[in-house]
Amino acid sequence: MSHQALIAILLLSPFVGFLLNGLRYRSQNYVLAGSIATGAVFVSFICSVMLMMDLIAAPADQRRLTANFFEWIAVGGFKVNAGFVVDQISSIMILIITGVGSLIHLFSIGYMHHDKGVTKYFAYLNLFVFNMLILVLGDSLLTMFVGWEGVGLCSYLLIGFWFSDAAKAAAGMKAFITNRVGDAAFIIGMFILFFSFGTLNMYELNALAPTTVEASWLGAATLGTLMLFIGATGKSAQVPLYVWLPDAMAGPTPVSALIHAATMVTAGVYMIVRLNPMFVAAPNTMMIVAIVGAITAVMAATIGLTQYDIKKILAYSTVSQLGYMFLAVGVGAFGAGMMHLMTHAFFKALMFLGSGSVIHAMEGEQDTRLMGGLKKYLPITHFTFLMGWLAIIGFPLFSGFFSKDEILWQSFASPRGSVFLWVAGAIGATLTAFYMTRLMALTFWGKSRVPKEVHPHESPVIMTIPLIVLAILSVVGGFIGVPHLIGEYLGHIPNYWAEWLAPVIKTLPEAAAPHTATQEWALMTTSVTLALISAFVAYRIYTSGKGTNEAIAKAFGPVYNVVNNKYFVDEAYFGGIINPLVKQSQNLWMYIDVNFIDKTTHVISDMTKGAGSLARSFQTGNMQQYAMYIGLGVVVVLTFVLMR
Amino acid sequence: MPETNILTTIGLEHYLVLSAVLFSMGMAGVLLRRNLIVLLMSIELMLNAVNISFVAFSKFNNNIEGQIMVFFVMTIAAAEAAVGLALAVSIFKRFKEVNIRFFEHLKG
Incomplete structure (x- = not known):
């Protein structure tokens, strides 16, 4: 099959699924609705795999499959095609979106089966996948913006899915309005870039990017990318526009897994990687990106320490991990950012689905103070969650270890990095280990605090299969991009990830300061040791049953109060x-x-x-x-x- | 004092004044009275006042056309009276009275 046809099917399959379910939205036949939706996304996944195989077969410098369907806008010198491109970057994204998306759709069949709006739910979910694919495949900023707005709409619809609850409807509005602030900046960024470079096509923009770095704050590349980045802070929940993401947990849990962890919120990172030559030309913007990423990573992690709602903890964790991705792209480690995007999609989707499984078992209860000891009731959920936990705290050889370690190393070693960014990243990693262990301990370990009238039970097979697949990916996913240093010791494993992305990633023009392998080992050991110690401390505190809640609150006094109230943001x-x-x-x-x-x-x-x-x-x-x-x-x- | 022939001393003005007086009386009747029969009579009066003017003009201008017009007016007046009286009869049959306010019942 020609790749144009493949791209067309890839895009249209979820849209057809949306129409099929959307036109009969009153139906409560969850098996039919779920099968249509899951099938539609799975067809897209197969197309993605076939496109990926075509790409791998092509020579390294010709890995770009394009499909121009029609001329969308032609006004004077301004031309935008409905053009879609599969290249090294977008191929990874479509695999994540459709692959993880299929698993989450499958999980939803079990999770949403007693909901009255199940068909409408699946219609929205398909529409989201369609828009997300437009976002990542569009070859111009405007096409991307169509998807950008589309996923925002679907996010709003799905956060407020149970809109009869006023708080949940308000959460949807909050997400939508906060995103509008970012989107306004995104549009301004597009104007600036078009005004200065005369095109919105991302390949042309990248080719036109200034070859000498812009020292000024008011250069076209700097201002344009800065505005685009402000747009990204809205969509990807960074300081100062992150406030909507924790509230977005009002939506159904699989939605949190798909939209607010694995795919949509990473759109900002993807956009920066996509335009990396332009960002490389604007070191001031990159400095802002890195600083904002580091601040977000630490700040969200500290808030995560004090939360009790299982989904809120994961939400702040997501904000924090997104901060890591921005830290990575901010110091020029675009490959590491994309790598963390992928591993995070695996383990965070896994943990959100796991929390969905827990909530399902607890009959809707989300407060971890009423959980504990769920390990014996939910063995599969616990085991898969355990894998996700090991991945996110960066336990050596799990997927999160490779990606996070690479980010930390680059934040120190890159010419645009600094030791302060490394310290912030390491603190974030330590805090991450603490709150994730706390989550595990409060939910699965220790003594049971489950109310007597609730009888936890393991979820059906249709929900555990996605968990198992994602757990496997969370464990082994990192081996696709093993850093050179570790790869040497593990039998000369090459860094496939870096090789794959090399043709589309622009290297920084500044010469890197010489760093020794000893430094890299030392930093890696330091951050991993800190994380493990903090995980152990959290384990001791929260499984012992003493020293919880009030005692901790008292020990930290006003600091706890400020953090617990989310810094009063x-x-x-x-x-x-x-x-x-x-x-x-x-x-x-x-x-x-x-x-x-x-x-x-x-x-x-x-x-x-x-x-x-x-x-x-x-x-x-x-x-x-x-x-x-x-x-x-x-x-x-x-x-x-x-x-x- | 020469004998004055009353027929020769009556000029056009006299006829027209009479006509105007009769017309005004008829008009007043149409505007003020509520009885359908009286209304029809008043209309008849106005028509005949006009007839007088026609005949007078015809005579004094030596033009026969005015008199021809009078026949038309009389014909129309007869037809109008027939229709009007038929309405009056049907109103009377229904309401035992011929006040024109009952015509409001014809509103859709």
Whole structure:
């Protein structure tokens, strides 16, 4: 099959699934709806695999399959095609989206089977996959933006899926509105790039990227990429626009796994990797990206320490891990960022689905204070979750270890890195190990705090199969990109990942300072040791049953209070931006709208009404009166005629 | 004092004044009265006032056309009276009275 046809099927299959389910959205036949949706995404997955095989077969410098379906916009010199490209970067993304997506669809059949809106749910999920594929395959920023907005819409629809609960509907709105702020910046970024380079096609932009780095803050590449990055902070939940992601956990758990962990929130990272030559030319932007990533990684991890809702912990963990990805791309380690994107998709999707399995078993309970000791009731969920836990804390040879270690090393060794970024990353890694161990201990280990009326049970096979597949991927996924240093010791495993991405990744123009293998080993050992120690401490604290909750809160006093309240960021936004804005809007409404515009129009309408009622008083419907008017009229006319 | 022939001293103005007076009486009747029969009579009066003007003009201008027009007016007046009286009869049958306010019932 030609690759145009493959790309068409890849894109349209989820859309057809969306139509099939969307047109019969009232149906409650969860088997049919789930089969259609899962099948549609699985067809896309097969197409992705075939495209990937075509790419691998092609020579390294010709790995780019394009499909131009039609000319979308042509206004003067501005041309945008409905063009889609599968290359080294997007092929990885479509495999993740459709592969992990298929597993999550499968899981959803079990998770959502007693929900009344199950068909609508699967329709939304398919629509999301369709938009996500447009986002990653589009060959221009505008095509990408279509998908960018589309996934935002689906995210909104799915967060507010149980919209009869006001808090959940509000969470959906929060996500949507926060993303609007970022999207506005994204559009401005597109304007700047188009104005300066005359195209929105990403390959042309990359080819036109300045060859000498821009030192100025006001250069086209710097400003444009900075604006695009602000767009990414919205979509990918970075400081300062991360606030929507924790609230997005109001949606069904598989949605959190697919949209708010594995795929959509990584769109910002993908966009930066896609435009990496442009970002390389703008070191100021990259510095901002790295700093924002590091701050996010640490800040979200600290909030994660104090949460009790199992999904909230995972949500803050996601924000923190996304921070790592931005830290990576910010120091120019685009390959490492993509690598972490992939491994994170595996282990975070796994853990979200695992938490879904736990919530399913606990009959909807999400508070870890009411869990504990679930290991014996949920053996498969526990074991797969354990694999995810080992991956995320960076236990050696698990997938998260390779990707996170590479990011930490690059944040130190890259010409655009610094020791401060490494320290922030290492602190983040330590905190990650702590809160993830805390989550494991509170949920699965220790004594059971499950209420008597709840009887936890292992989930059905349809839910455990995705868990098992993702667990395997979380364990072995890292071996695709083993860092050179470790690969040497493990029998000369080459770094396939770096080789694969090399043709589309621009190397930094600055010369790297010489670093020795000893340094790399030392840093790696330090961060892993810190993580393991912190995991052990968390294990001791939270399985012993003592020293929990109040004791810890008391020990850290006001610090705990600030962190537990998420640094009062929401309150600050409300106090500093939202409430004044609402207040000013009310003033505008009161004084401009009600007292000026409304009053003016009322005067006009009152005049019309008065004239109308005056005219109406002549139209009584009384024939004799009409005859009199005729008579009077005749008299008046005659008077005029005769007096003239 | 020469004898004055009353027929020769009556000029066009007299006929027209009479016509105007009759027309105004008829008009007043149409505007003010509520009884359908009286209304029809008043209309008849107005038509005949006009007829007087026609005949007078015809005589004094030596033009026969005015008199021809009078026949038409009389024909129309007869037809109109027939229709009007038929309506009056049906109104009377229903309401035992011929006040024109009952015509409001014809509203759709």
